[in-house]
Amino acid sequence: MRINKTTVTVLFSCVIIIYLIHRNKKTATKINLKELLNFAIYASRRGGNVIIQNKNNLVIKNKGLTKEGLADKVTSADYLSHCTMVKTLKHNFPSLNIISEESDTLCSVNDEVEKVSEGYLYDLDYVDEEWVKSEDLTVWIDPLDATHEFTEKLYQYVTTMVCVVVHGKPIIGVIHKPFENITSWAWIGKAKSTDLDYKGKVDNKNxxxxxxxxxxxxxxxxxxxxxxxxxxxxxxxxxxxxxxxxxxxxxxxxxxxxxxxxxxxxxxxxxxxxxxxxxxxxxxxxxxxxxxxxxxxxxxxxxxxxxxxxxxxx
CATH class of the missing domain: 3.40.190.80 (D-Maltodextrin-Binding Protein; domain 2)
Known part of the structure; x- marks a missing residue:
């Protein structure tokens, strides 16, 4: 039986192609948590910038009443921050499952995601990489926490937040205070922002x-x-x-x-x-x-x- 070299070459090439496709699919379903942490920080800061930029030209609506009878307010800044944060994360991690307070918001498909600015991403070279299947990940976003106080100009309470969850457990948290330009973040067992270093017990009898x-x-x-x-x-x-x-x-x-x-x-x-x-x-x-x-x-x-x-x- 004679073996046709062309046939062997074609078959071998097909095997290689199938292998590469399989490998790429497998890689595509995994997310680098170190990269995700960096972009979670970036997204929270971008959302905060949008809030500051729109604080003086708000459109305010009521979603209804809370159980305490307080108006459950939402503003145009909530929506803009949501779209900015979600697009930033989805642009870099398309397979990410994101749950946001404003998930029902329709974001413009024409808005471009700006390129990551120099200096916005943290130097996390000291942190080991960790990969997780995207189906095991959930990201919770609050694009503007303390909306009621935001409308009252009590800006010290306002934050934007991103939380990365693996198998139901939060492992990465980012809380950004836009009006103070302070970003607190932590990855359990890996790293945290310097503002979270131990400060000692407050000396208080009560x-x-x-x-x-x-x-x-x-x-x-x-x-x-x-x-x-x-x-x-x-x-x-x-x-x-x-x-x-x-x-x-x-x-x-x-x-x-x-x-x-x-x-x-x-x-x-x-x-x-x-x-x-x-x-x-x-x-x-x-x-x-x-x-x-x-x-x-x-x-x-x-x-x-x-x-x-x-x-x-x-």
């Missing part, structure tokens, strides 16, 4: 507890009934309050009413990265997988130390 200034529910009367020698710190934005805990400005961030997961995911990751924790009021781990309910109904306890001290209070 417990300091951060609660929502607009969604507090019955938490004040509950705490009055169960605690002595404590101080309430009313603040806005779950991102802002999570950082209060991470910075050791307060002993705990407590929340008793329902709260959306894009509000708390990034804070969850950052607190875990610096040795703290965030659970529901029954000490249950909060599931952030893509198929989970977007609303955490069972309250919130966020601490750096003595988490058990606050269990049972709510």
């Amino acid at each position: 417990l300091k507890i951060s609660i929502s200034r607009s969604h507090s529910g019955r938490i004040k009367e509950i705490l009055d009934d169960k605690l002595k020698n404590y101080e309430i710190v009313e603040a806005a934005g779950a991102g802002y309050k999570s950082l209060q805990v991470a910075y050791r400005e307060v002993d705990a961030y407590l929340h008793i009413t329902a709260i959306k997961k894009w509000d708390i995911c990034a804070g969850n990751a950052i607190l875990a990265a610096v040795g703290g924790q965030m659970t529901d009021k029954e000490n249950q781990i909060i599931d952030f997988s893509k198929d989970s309910n977007a609303i955490n109904e069972n309250g919130l306890i966020a601490t750096l130390d003595n988490h058990e001290k606050f269990l049972g209070l709510l």
Whole structure:
């Protein structure tokens, strides 16, 4: 039997092509978490820039009322930040599954994603690369946290947030304060921004507890009934309050009413990265997988130390 060299060459070439296609498909389904962290930081900062640029020409709408009877506001800046952040991430990671507070927003397909500016990406050469299948990843985005306060020009509470979740667990969190130009970020077990370095325990005889200034529910009367020698710190934005805990400005961030997961995911990751924790009021781990309910109904306890001290209070 004679072997035709041309046939062998063609068959061999087909095998190589099939192998390369298979390999490329396999590679395409994986995402480099170090790159994703960098672009999450970049996206949060770009969203923050859009918010600042549009703070004086807002279109404000009401989505309805919260359970506390407060107007659930959304602004044109929320939408613009959402489109900017989602496009930035999707442009670099097309297979990414993203859940955003404003996911129903129709973004213009004609808007170009600007090229990454020099100096915007962090030098993460000291961090080892890690690849994860895109189907195991979910990214939660809050394009403008503390919208109500934003409309009142209480800009110190405003943040943009990105959270990377693997198998339902937050592992990367980014919280950007656009009006202070401060970006706090952490990747559990890998790296964190320098502002999250240990600052020591605040010397204070009374417990300091951060609660929502607009969604507090019955938490004040509950705490009055169960605690002595404590101080309430009313603040806005779950991102802002999570950082209060991470910075050791307060002993705990407590929340008793329902709260959306894009509000708390990034804070969850950052607190875990610096040795703290965030659970529901029954000490249950909060599931952030893509198929989970977007609303955490069972309250919130966020601490750096003595988490058990606050269990049972709510």
